[in-house]
Amino acid sequence: MMMMMMMMMHDEEELTRAAATGDTERVRLLLSNGVNVNGVNKFGRTAIQVMMMGNTALALVLLEYGADPNVADSGTGSTPLHDAARTGFMDTVRLLIRFKADPNAVDHSSLRPVDVARQTGHVDVADFLRSV
Structure with missing residues (x-):
């Protein structure tokens, strides 16, 4: 159980990192593999909170996957x-x-x-x- 939580946390860290750097394709891949779009990173922030605001394509992917x-x-x-x-x-x-x-x-x-x-x-x- 603990190992699964750590893996999920790692996935959410990877998602927020990809969003923050504007890597739309990586974000899409992670989300299509089941990473929680509203999961938080170690700073308590979600991908939509840390995304590059000027990257509308990235924002669209996050929102289509249910980002709050x-x-x-x-x-x-x-x-x-x-x-x-x-x-x-x-x-x-x-x-x-x-x-x-x-x-x-x-x-x-x-x-x-x-x-x-x-x-x-x-x-x-x-x-x-x-x-x-």
Whole structure:
């Protein structure tokens, strides 16, 4: 039992590492082999939380496999939508919304993704988020 848990944890570490480095094909392979898309790494983060926000193809794979678009970072309260809005990746923002990311989620500073986009100067993202 302990060995199985350690193997699962290793798989989830590998998944988050592949997501963080933008290795879409590795992510797809791991998920097709049954790795838990919402499993956490040793830092308590899921693949969608650590993915390269500008890699929309990677985000799509994770979301199609059931990644939770509303998972919040325990330290900041930021969701993937906050992160995509903060970095100005409109395609990822649109995709997250399509997969039911909550545009009204607030982080630990009571900021919504639209607020974060506005603060970081991503007017197009802020305008889009205001319209949903």
